[in-house]
Amino acid sequence: MDTFQTAIDRAFGAIADLIALHARQNPERTALRDAGTKLNYAELDALMDRIAASLQRDGLGAGDAIAICAAASVPYAAVFLGALRAGVAVAPLAPGSTSTSLARMMQDAEARLLFIDASTADGTGNATTPTRITLDGSNAGRTFDDWLMPVGARPAAVAVQPSWPFNIIYSSGTTGEPKGIVQGHGMRWAHVQRGAKYGYGRDTVTLLSTPLYSNTxxxxxxxxxxxxGCVILMPKFDAVGYLTLAEQHRVTHTMLVPVQYQRLMANLAFGDHDLSSFRAKFSTSAPFGAxxxxxxxxxxxxxxIEFYGMTEGGGTCILEAHLHPTKLHTVGQAAEGSDIRLIDEDGREVAPGADGEVVxxxxxxxxxxxRQPEKTREAEWFDATGKRFIRTGDVGRFxxxxxxxxxxxxxxxxISGGFNIYPSDLEAVVRAHPxxxxxxxxGVPSEQWxxxxxxxxxxxxxxxTPEDTLLQWTNAQLGKTQRLSALHWIDELPxxxxGKVLKRELRERVR
Structure with a gap:
């Protein structure tokens, strides 16, 4: 019988097979829980089998896809995992997308089934699929329990390959034309193998309050x-609720975006909770101030630990902030196995110490x-040896x-009057005011500049503080070419x- 270490050390393996291994070796250990449901590894493994068998019964296999558009929950997670066991790719869709965008994403993914819940039933009404399955038993489609094969059902064995699509994550489902980022099983296996470095193990308790459709x-x-380990799913973040769960379940790991850290640290109840069980806190997706x-x-x-990278992959920088307290203004160094470079507008590598686009x-x-080869080519850059890189669109300096x-x-x-102005520089100045x-x-259009x-x-x-007072204070700290033309109070950033600031919405307010 395989040991876990033997399995994880392989050049490639299937995550669903690791869950089956844990089910055999530690069947009673809790795997998933949300506010109303808890599954141990034996129960999760059996449910994944029923889901995979149900998909195979419906004619789905390698190369096919399903879509999930719902709040994070134990059934959501089980469907994702069960589909992987059947070799079926998953397109997790953002519930906040417009119905038109959701319909386009469904069509693009060629999803054969759509899993929803009551919170997303109305928004997915335009999606044309053979079957809509409701994870929470609501009446917007066939219920999950009715769709599932009987208890004890087992799927036909599937030998998952590294190149098979694992998931299709859509990068712009809120507005514009959605782009489906296809990530393979090999890519996800690489993410899993680095887990030992961050203390994952059978005693891990991870609290997640970001959505399951996000690579974050x-x-x-x-x-x-x-x-x-055990994953606790929190479908909607609130600071006190998060702190309560973290203390109650002796959480060891978490992923939070910077705005969540900001709200937690600013909450008056933060110091009242025992968070001594934490071993690793992660962050990504948005700028994280020093x-x-x-x-x-x-x-x-x-x-x-801060991760910098893209859903598209291509390389990661990692900042272990607790080990490098003098580098908090950075996103860290290139991770092991990542080749990170900077290029100029003409696609040439820049000199050491110079600014450039990160690839x-x-x-x-x-x-x-x-299904968008032209967009794929636009996202790629190749060095002189033909090595493939992914362009990030971010500007940085080593x-x-x-x-x-x-x-x-x-x-x-x-670009104002021919000068390049980095908004982050100006934001840092404004943020320093009490x-x-x-x-x-x-940036907004200007006839003069x-x-x-x-x-x-x-x-x-x-x-x-009046707007004019803050504007004058800010501009006094800035160079002549950097000065703000206007400053507006706003109740909350979109x-x-x-947690990413939707700057396009702010630009639209002043056009």
Whole structure:
């Protein structure tokens, strides 16, 4: 019989097979739980078998896809895992997308089945699929229990291959034309194998409050289960609820986006909760300010690890903030196996110490954008030897120690009077004022300068500083070419479900 170490050390394996191994060796250990449901490994493994057998009964196999559009829950997670056991790819879709975008994504993924819940039934009404299955038993489609094969059903064995699609994650499902990022089983296996470095094991308890359609969540979700730990799913984040669960379940690992860290650290109840069980806290997806990282390190036990990379893959930088307290302004160094370089506008590598667009190559790269070869080619860069890299669209610079500092997205760069202005530089200045809780700077059209920077600022509770006063203070700290043309108070910055500021929405407010 395989031991876990033998299985995880293989050049390639299937995550579903690791779960079966844990079910044999530790059947009573809790694998998944949400507010109302808990499954141990034996129960999860048996449910995955029934799901895989049900998919095979419906004629799905390697190369086919299903879609899931629902809040995070134990049934959602089980369907994802059961599909993988059958060799079926999963397209997890964002519930916040428009019905038109969801219909386009469904069509693009060629999903044969759509799994939903009551919270997403209305938004998925335009999706044309043979069957809609409701994970929560609601009446918007066939119920999950009715769709499932009987207890004890077993699927035909499937020898999953590294090149097979694992999931299709859509990068722009809220507006615009969605791009399906196809990630293979080989890419996910590479993510799992680095898990030992971050302390995953059978005693791991991971609390996740980011959505299961996001790669942000999945890079922690799958390693936890692959190593035999427990995942607690929190479908909607709130600071006090998170802290209560973390203390109650003696959580060891978590993934949070920076805005969640910000809200937790600012919550008056933070210090009232025992968080001493934490071993590793992760973050990704959005800029993570150095001052906020320092606050987390000072007041929250356990390591703090920031991942920088793209859903498309291509390479990762990692900052182990607790080990490098003088590098908190960076996103760390290239991870083992990642080749990260910087290129100029003409696609040439820049000189050491110069700014450039970040490109990366590694074993963990997307196959491509689903059915969009032209978009795939636009995302690729090849060096002189023909080695393939993925373009990030981010501008950065390496320091002498190989730590990468990011400035901004290329598309967010403001070009005013011929000068390049990085919004992140201006945001850092505004954020230093005691009246400011949060800020985002965008470029808006200007007849005189081409573009000018405008700031949208969230005021700290109880502050009454006038806009003009803050604008004058900010511009006094900036160079002449950087100065803001306007500053506006705003109740809350518009953000995606994983915490990214939606700057396009801010630009639309001033056009």
């Amino acid at each position: 969540t999945l890079v922690v979700f799958f390693p936890t289960l692959a190593f035999g 001052a906020l990282k320092a606050d987390v390190l000072a007041r929250w036990p356990g390591g703090l 990366g190559s590694s074993a963990g790269m997307m196959t491509g954008y689903h 320091d002498a120690d190989g730590f990468l500092t990011l400035f901004d997205r290329k598309k967010d760069l403001v 009246a400011v809780a949060d800020v985002a700077v965008v 081409g573009e000018t920077p405008v700031a949208f600022v969230v005021r700290r509770a109880g502050d009454d 953000r995606s479900a994983i």
